[in-house]
Amino acid sequence: MSGSAITTPKGRPRSEGSGKGLLSWLYVSPLVLVLIPFFVVPILVVLVCSFLEHDGFGGMIPKFTLANYAMVFTAELTWKLYLSTVKFAALTWMLTLLIGFWIAYFLVFHVRNQLLAIGLFLVCTVPFWTSNIIRMISWIPLLGKNGLVNSGLIASGAIDQPLEFLLFSDFAVVVAYTHQLTIFMIVPIFNAMARIDKRTIEAARDAGASRFEIMRHIVVPLSKNGIALGSIFVLSIVMGDFFVVKVMSGGGSASVVAALFEDIAVLQYPPAAAASVILLLVVVVMIALILRTVDVRKEIAR
Amino acid sequence: MSATAPFVRFPARSRRRPLDGADTRRPWTFWVLATLFALYVLALYGPMLCIYVLSFQDLRGGLVFPMKGLSIHWFIDLFTQVRTGDVKGGFERSIWLAIFVTVLTVVGSFLAGLAFRNRFKGDGIVFYLMIGSLVAPGLVLGIGIGLLFQYLGLPATWYTSALGAHLSWTLPFGVLVMFAVMSRFDRSWEEAALDLGASRWQIIRMVVIPILLPGIVAVALFGFTLSYDEFSRSLQTSGPLNTLPLEIWSMTLNVTSPSLYALGTVTTLASFLIIGVCLAAITMMQKKRARTIS
Numbered sequence: 314m315s316g317s318a319i320t321t322p323k324g325r326p327r328s329e330g331s332g333k334g335l336l337s338w339l340y341v342s343p344l345v346l347v348l349i350p351f352f353v354v355p356i357l358v359v360l361v362c363s364f365l366e367h368d369g370f371g372g373m374i375p376k377f378t379l380a381n382y383a384m385v386f387t388a389e390l391t392w393k394l395y396l397s398t399v400k401f402a403a404l405t406w407m408l409t410l411l412i413g414f415w416i417a418y419f420l421v422f423h424v425r426n427q428l429l430a431i432g433l434f435l436v437c438t439v440p441f442w443t444s445n446i447i448r449m450i451s452w453i454p455l456l457g458k459n460g461l462v463n464s465g466l467i468a469s470g471a472i473d474q475p476l477e478f479l480l481f482s483d484f485a486v487v488v489a490y491t492h493q494l495t496i497f498m499i500v501p502i503f504n505a506m507a508r509i510d511k512r513t514i515e516a517a518r519d520a521g522a523s524r525f526e527i528m529r530h531i532v533v534p535l536s537k538n539g540i541a542l543g544s545i546f547v548l549s550i551v552m553g554d555f556f557v558v559k560v561m562s563g564g565g566s567a568s569v570v571a572a573l574f575e576d577i578a579v580l581q582y583p584p585a586a587a588a589s590v591i592l593l594l595v596v597v598v599m600i601a602l603i604l605r606t607v608d609v610r611k612e613i614a615r
Numbered sequence: 616m617s618a619t620a621p622f623v624r625f626p627a628r629s630r631r632r633p634l635d636g637a638d639t640r641r642p643w644t645f646w647v648l649a650t651l652f653a654l655y656v657l658a659l660y661g662p663m664l665c666i667y668v669l670s671f672q673d674l675r676g677g678l679v680f681p682m683k684g685l686s687i688h689w690f691i692d693l694f695t696q697v698r699t700g701d702v703k704g705g706f707e708r709s710i711w712l713a714i715f716v717t718v719l720t721v722v723g724s725f726l727a728g729l730a731f732r733n734r735f736k737g738d739g740i741v742f743y744l745m746i747g748s749l750v751a752p753g754l755v756l757g758i759g760i761g762l763l764f765q766y767l768g769l770p771a772t773w774y775t776s777a778l779g780a781h782l783s784w785t786l787p788f789g790v791l792v793m794f795a796v797m798s799r800f801d802r803s804w805e806e807a808a809l810d811l812g813a814s815r816w817q818i819i820r821m822v823v824i825p826i827l828l829p830g831i832v833a834v835a836l837f838g839f840t841l842s843y844d845e846f847s848r849s850l851q852t853s854g855p856l857n858t859l860p861l862e863i864w865s866m867t868l869n870v871t872s873p874s875l876y877a878l879g880t881v882t883t884l885a886s887f888l889i890i891g892v893c894l895a896a897i898t899m900m901q902k903k904r905a906r907t908i909s
Contacts, residue, residue, distance in 0.1 A: 334735045334736050336730075337730040337731075337733055337735035337738070338730070338735065338737075339730075340726040340727060340729045340730035341726065341727050341730035341731070341735075341738075341741055342726075343719075343722065343723040343726055343727070344723050344724070344726075344727040344741065344745065344786055344787075344790065345741060345744075347719075347723065347779065347782045347783060347786050348741075348744050348745065348748055348783065348786075350763075350779060351748075351756075351760060351779035351780060351782060351783040352744065352747065352748040352751065352756065352783045353744065354759075354763055355756055355758075355759025355760045355762070355763050356751070356755075356756070356759055357759075358759045358762045358763045358766065359755060359758060359759040359762070362762060412651070412655060415648055415651055416651070416652055416655055418648065419645075419648035419649065419651070419652050420652075423644075423645050423648055423649070433652070436656060437655075437656070437659070440659050440660065440663065441840065442836070442840050442886045442887070442889075442890055443663070443882065443883045443886050443887075444843075444844050444860070444863070444879065444882045444883070444886070445844050445846075446844075446846065446860060446863045446864065446867070447663075447666070447863070447878070447879035447882060447883065448662070448663060450666065450867060450875060450876075450879065451662035451663050451665060451666040451879065452662050453666075453678055453679070454662070454665045454666060454669055454678060454679045454680060455661070455662050455665060457678065457679050459679045460679050460680075461665070461679075461680055464680070492658065492659070492662075495655070504795065524642075524644070545746075545750065549749070549750035549751075549752075552752060553750075553751070553752030553753050553754065553755070553847065554847070555754065555847070556846055556847065556864070560867055570752055570754050570755075570847070573754055573755070573758075574754060574850075577754075577758060577851065582758075582762065585758065586758065586762075589752070589754075589755040589758060589759075592752055592755060593751060593752065593755055596750055596751070596752065597747065597750070600746065600750050604746075
C-alpha cells in the first residue's frame, strides 16, 4: 500500500483506483508500443504464414494448408536438428552453470575485501561489452590446426599429429558458447548470493553444519532464483543461435535455426515459418518450466 | 578451524603449502576456487589478446602465431579494400543504431520500471509478453518483422525495422535490469519529497532519477552493447545496407586475412571508448552534484 502515496497526493484529488492503473499504463505504454508491432504482430505474421501454401519461388498463396507442418514433422532432419541443438543447449547449460556458480560463489564468499570483489566482478563483465563474433573468432589462433594449443602440445611431445577436433567441431561450438554465455550465469547468481545474509551461514556453522550441508541447505536454495534467471538467458540464446554453430563447427553440425536460415536463403518462407512456430513453442515450454520453479518477477522486484 | 576462518583477514605469509592445514587460515576450497577463477579469466581474455596482437602483423601475416612483422597494414587494408566490404559504413550505421536504441531503451525501461512498482490491471500480460520477446529466437522474430514490412509495403531499413527488432530485445532486458535497480529504492524518500510539497515531476527529476542514475547508466550500457553486437535480429530486418555485425559475418565467410583481427581490435576499442565516455560522464555529473549541494 505504500505505493499509493505518489499517485494520490494530498491536494491533488484523483480517483484512487482507476487513476493509479491509468498512470501505470501510461508509464508502461512505450514498452507496449514496441512489443506490439515488433513482437506480437510479427509472431502472428509468422503463425499465419506457416499455414500458407507456397510456389517454391518465394511467392505465397493465400490458401490454408497443414502441409508445412506435415513436412517439418515427417522430415528425419528435423529430429536430428533438434537433437543436436538440445545437445548443445544441455552441454552449454551444464558448463555455464558449473563455472558460473563457482565463480559467483568465490566472488561473494571467498573474496573478503568488497572493493576487490567488485573489481574482480567487473573483470568478468568487461568482455561482455565487446563483440561476440570477434570473441568467437578469437579462438581460431588458439585452437586451429597450427594454433597455439596444437603447437604447444606438439612441442612438448605429448602428440605428434595436430588434434583435428579442436576447431571446427562440436567441441569448438561448446567452447565458444561457454566462453560467451558464462557471464549470463555469473551476474544473476552473483546478485542472488550477494543478498544472502552472511550471519545465516555463520549460524549454521556454529550449529555444526558441514560445508556440504551449508551448501545444500542455505547457499543453493537461496541462489535458486539467480540460477533460474541465468538458465533462461543461456538456454534461450543457445536455442536461438546459429552463428556460433555455423562458424565454429565449420559446417559440420547444424542447429534448428541454422536450417531455418537456409530455408530463408532460398525464400522458402512458409516451411521456415512452420519450423519457427515449432521452435518458438519448444523454447516457450522450456522457459515456462523454469518459470514454474521460481517467481522471477517477485525475485527481481523484491 | 573453519569456524575462525571468516574473521581472519589475511592468509599467513608462510611458505608452507596451503593445503596441509594446521596454520593456513584460508580453507582449501579457497585455493581451488581461486585457481578456477584465474583459469576463467585467462580463458576470457587470452584468446582476445591473441587476435589483438596478431592484427598488428605486416603483409606476410597469417591467422595463427608466430607473429610475422609489426605494422598497421591490416588496419589500412580493412578500411580501404573493396573485398573487405563496407566496413566504414557498417560501423557508422551500427553506432547510430546503437545510440538510438540506447536512448529509447533508457526512456522506455525507466518508465516501465516505474509502472511495474505497483500492481496494475494487465501487468501480468505485459510482463509475460516482455519475457516472450526476450526469449524468442532472434531470427524468427526477424523473419516475422521482415514479412510484416514486406506485407505492408514498407522498405526494411536499419533505422526502422532493425531499430524495432533491436528494441524488442534490449527493452525487456533493460526493464529487467531496472527491476533489480528499483528493488533497492526506498520509497520513503519519495514520500518525504511529497510531504515537502514536491510535484510528481519534481520527485522524478530531483529524487528518483539522481538516486537511480547508476542503474540507468547500466541500462544504457546494456542497450548500447546488445544493439551494437546484435546479429540474428538484424539479418532479416536491416535492408540493403549492412550493420557492422552483418559485415563481420560476411567477412568471416570470405576473408581469411588478419583484416578480420584488425576489425576485432577496432570494434573492441570502440566499445571501450563508449564505456570510458559513459563512466567519465557519470563521474563529472556526480562531481557537479556534489558541488551544487555544498
